[in-house]
Structures are given as C-alpha cells and as structure tokens.
Amino acid sequence: MNLTTKLITAAEKLFDQHGYMATGMDRLTEAAGMSSRTLYKHAGSKTQLMALVLSERDRRFMARLEVESVDALFAALEDWVRVEGARGCLFLRSLAETGGETPEIAQAVTAHKEAFRQRVSDVVASDLGREDPVRAEQILILFEGATQAAIYRGADAVSAARSAAAILMGRARS
C-alpha cells in the first residue's frame, strides 16, 4: 500500500467521521502516518485531498452498484451500510460544507451524481426490459432517502426502501 493510497484511506475515514472542516491537517498526518511535508507533496492542498477522496469514493461506491436489478441495488446499499456505516452521502456533505463555492469539489459532486443517476436509470431499464425515466427517478429518491434515513433509523431504513422499490417496480411491470 503506497503512501498516497494510505493518505486517501485515512482522510476518507476522518472526513466521514468528523466532517471535512472539523478535520485538521495534524489529525490527517497522524492518521496517515506521514509528515506534513510528504502529505503536501502528494495531495497539494486540503481541497485537492478532499477531491482525491471523493474520486476514490466514487470508484468504490459505483463498483458496488454493478448490478442488474433494482432489488440488487438495495441489497448493495444494505451491504454498504453494514460495512461502512451510515453517515449520509459524503458527496453532498462535502458540497454543503464548502457552500458549493469550491469548483473542484462542486465538479466532483456533479460528476458523481450524474453517473449515479445514469446507473440507477440503467438498472431500472435492465430490470424492466425498457426505459422508464419516471420510475428511475423514484428509485433514485428511495435510494437517497434510505442513505439519509439510515443515519438515524439504521438498516431498517434500507429494507423499507427496498420493499417500497419492489412495489413500484411491480406496478411498472403490470
């Protein structure tokens, strides 16, 4: 595991658990086990580090959503919540913490959410055997809602979303 990977892994964890602004560079250097000089050589700045974290998060998250049914989509979210916990969407959180005024971050969030929307749309189409933009938007909202509600309702939120999605998909098939 090289230094950059170690840094990004540690930073993702700290940003997620304590918030972006609330995480200082001293905490990051300590958790990554490197000097601040090395950290800045690899990441450039705190903002660029956040962008690197989001890029890695996108890769890992989207890889989990390589499925072909809506039910599998929510099963993947259940896995994610069990393994990574539920503290809300790190992308929208980074946007909120920066007020949308940091271009590198706003851009990373937009790109991720568009990819996510497209993925949900594809899964719905693959599941139904045809495009259904309305249903896709509803499934996306259930997914976002489960992510958000899981913060205070736990894994139950995801299974409730899963059963709601099954009803909506059943309706789309008949």
Place this chain on the structure above:
Amino acid sequence: MNLTTKLITAAEKLFDQHGYMATGMDRLTEAAGMSSRTLYKHAGSKTQLMALVLSERDRRFMARLEVESVDALFAALEDWVRVEGARGCLFLRSLAETGGETPEIAQAVTAHKEAFRQRVSDVVASDLGREDPVRAEQILILFEGATQAAIYRGADAVSAARSAAAILMGRARS
C-alpha cells in the same frame, strides 16, 4: 423584530448557505447587524447559537407539516423547497459537521427527527384511517430522499417522490 430573532434568522441563513464550520463569527455579527459583545450576550456561544437555530428551524418546519394527507405532505415540501431552496436537511448536516460529538446538537437532531417520524406516522394514519408503520417508514424515506435529491435534481425530485407516495398509499388502501 428583536435582536435575538434577527440573530437567529441571519445565522440560519448563513449556516444553511455556507455551512456551520465555514461561517465565522465576524460574518454572523455583520449579517445580524450587532457587535460580538451583544451576540455573545444573547447566544452564549457558537454551539448554543447553532442549537437555537435548530430549535427555530424545527418550529417553522413542523408548522408546515400540519396536514392530514400524504399528498399534502409532499405539497408542503414543494412549497418549502420553492421558498427556502434545497441544500439538504440542516439537522443532519449539523450532525455531520460536528461528527455527532456535540451533545446539545446531537440531542436537538434526535428530538427533531423523532418528532418528524411521529408526524409522518400520524399523517399516514390519518390518511388511511388506521396505523400502518411499514407504509409510514416508506413515506418517511421518500420525504428524506426528495429533500436530499432536490439538491441536485431540483423540484422534480419532490414531484417524483409525491407520485411514488401516491402509488404506495394506493396500494395500502386496496
């Protein structure tokens, strides 16, 4: 409009638009049009100010949800988004920014979310003429999802959630 109200109003706007941690006291005093001495006399500390903001937000938000049907619930959310914009749930954002480590804030969030969950549950019961905990949880997730997705999908997210809720409620009635 007294000073405390003016302060809370200004603080809510700044916290919502730029984030809690990213909003400094100088910005708050300037927006509220008062000296830092007066601000501290009224709010005590930045953390207590955040708690005051959340308390006022809870009052105003819950007042909007005094409805008797699930459809009216989403109509109320549409109004809210049109008037106040969509930057995500301020309660969960405050929790995320503080890492859940600030008791006064964690407590305000828990209280609000429990009241919100109960309200949704009541509205579903009033709409169906009977309790339906499973459906209530699904409606809550659609509501949270619409709030979250509206950040990047706009008002369309709310109407998509609204139509999904109508399907789920229709299913509960038959």
Place this chain on the structure above:
DNA sequence: GAAAATGTAAAACGACCGTTTTACATTGTG
C-alpha cells in the same frame, strides 16, 4: 559511490478562529 529522490521531525509563517475585555454612547425608568 556519488547523486538524485524521497522521506521524517519540527519550527515557523501569517491569517483567522471563537471569545473576552476595555472604553464609551444611548436609552428607558425611578
């Protein structure tokens, strides 16, 4: 084996943080 690359440890940078204090002006009330 010299040189370049890559790392650590720690001090220093100026800027800004939340908060308190000092000194003074205005106001409402007996």
Place this chain on the structure above:
DNA sequence: CACAATGTAAAACGGTCGTTTTACATTTTC
C-alpha cells in the same frame, strides 16, 4: 436627574488553522 440596562466599536486574548521551510536521514538509481 440619576442610574441601571443595553447597546456599539475595536482591541486583545490564546489557540489553531493550512501551508512552507529548514535541517537532516534514508533509500534508489546510474
């Protein structure tokens, strides 16, 4: 008129922020 109460303006507080620099050790490479 006196006197609390309540406000402003601005300096000062110690501490922490993100970032850079200095000085030195280790490893890699030709």
